Amino acid sequence: MKPAPFDWHAPDSVAEALALKAQHGEAARFLAGGQSLVPAMNFRVSQPAVLVDLNRVGLEAIEAGTDGSLTIGAMARYVAIERHAGAAGSHPILTEALREVAHPQIRNRGTLGGNLSHADPASEMPAVMLALNARLRLRSARGMREVAAADFFVGPLTTALAADEMLEAIHLPALPARTGTAWLEIARRRGDYAMMGVAAVISRDAAGRCIGARIACCSAGPTPMAAPLAAAALVGTMLSDADLDAAAEAVRKEVAPTGSVQASPAYQRHLAGVIAQRALLMARERAA
Numbered sequence: 711m712k713p714a715p716f717d718w719h720a721p722d723s724v725a726e727a728l729a730l731k732a733q734h735g736e737a738a739r740f741l742a743g744g745q746s747l748v749p750a751m752n753f754r755v756s757q758p759a760v761l762v763d764l765n766r767v768g769l770e771a772i773e774a775g776t777d778g779s780l781t782i783g784a785m786a787r788y789v790a791i792e793r794h795a796g797a798a799g800s801h802p803i804l805t806e807a808l809r810e811v812a813h814p815q816i817r818n819r820g821t822l823g824g825n826l827s828h829a830d831p832a833s834e835m836p837a838v839m840l841a842l843n844a845r846l847r848l849r850s851a852r853g854m855r856e857v858a859a860a861d862f863f864v865g866p867l868t869t870a871l872a873a874d875e876m877l878e879a880i881h882l883p884a885l886p887a888r889t890g891t892a893w894l895e896i897a898r899r900r901g902d903y904a905m906m907g908v909a910a911v912i913s914r915d916a917a918g919r920c921i922g923a924r925i926a927c928c929s930a931g932p933t934p935m936a937a938p939l940a941a942a943a944l945v946g947t948m949l950s951d952a953d954l955d956a957a958a959e960a961v962r963k964e965v966a967p968t969g970s971v972q973a974s975p976a977y978q979r980h981l982a983g984v985i986a987q988r989a990l991l992m993a994r995e996r997a998a
């Protein structure tokens with residue numbers, strides 16, 4: 711199939727891109743890496759009248775803060791984040807999870823901003839953003855606002871972005887000392903969307919007691935799904951095997967998978983418990 715006819719604009723600045731989006735509203739789509747938008751247009755699932763190409767506006771910077779935080783421009787390609795030494799040092803779960811996203815060819819073009827704006831609940835990065843407590847910077851010609859990842863994903867392929875807004879950057883706060891992270895997923899073939907994926911973040915105090923935990927899953931519901939009850943149950947424990955088993959069982963109960971061509975909801979729920987237990991074990995060891 712070929713896409714429906716559309717006008718293409720390639721602005722040189724964010725301001726120009728935002729002016730075009732304000733002018734055309736829902737009729738316009740930003741074009742980032744094109745790895746979701748272009749196939750959707752070719753299938754005519756998406757028929758924007760106007761494309762506002764972001765490939766000349768900048769927004770590719772990945773900045774490691776002196777405090778261990780990381781700020782990633784929306785147009786940073788997956789491959790740039792995957793190979794960024796600062797990102798690997800401060801938030802190693804990014805590198806771990808990005809290796810599971812699609813194939814190298816897609817990671818050469820796909821951007822973090824495009825991926826999060828697409829808001830596929832089967833996608834790895836939205837779940838990782840929840841687990842890392844990311845804050846998303848949204849900009850329009852009207853101004854700028856920040857939204858927590860937890861408030862950004864509002865439904866399948868649906869975000870809190872208004873018709874005239876772009877996702878400009880993603881801010882990841884520093885992880886506390888003695889924090890371990892892990893991403894694990896199960897897919898039919900390497901590079902396929904996961905049947906279930908789990909991000910685990912565990913922080914311990916000097917005595918080994920858990921002082922913070924965050925767990926989030928992909929392919930686990932209509933949006934990336936956090937498991938706050940499971941995470942809260944870990945806090946204050948010494949993270950024994952039994953504590954992790956109980957948390958994994960809580961994750962299994964908290965997710966709300968809807969099934970896919972590859973896995974029934976019951977199988978996805980089973981996978982959530984199994985992978986959560988393994989991811990928590992990895993995060994616990996890495997937090998030591």
Ligand SMILES: Cc1cc2nc3c(=O)[nH]c(=O)nc-3n(C[C@H](O)[C@H](O)[C@H](O)COP(=O)(O)OP(=O)(O)OC[C@H]3O[C@@H](n4cnc5c(N)ncnc54)[C@H](O)[C@@H]3O)c2cc1C
Binds near residue numbers: 749834
């Ligand atoms: C064969 C194949 C396999 C794949 N496998 C996986 C996988 O395993 N896991 C996975 O997570 N993904 C997978 N993907 C999707 C891939 O990750 C996409 O690159 C990503 O979802 C979209 O990023 P993009 O930069 O290409 O965005 P685009 O396709 O250009 O845009 C996606 C959407 O976001 C909007 N948009 C883009 N940038 C912005 C912005 N800055 N502000 C506001 N809106 C914006 C666009 O208008 C569009 O609606 C796969 C894709 C293919 C083709």
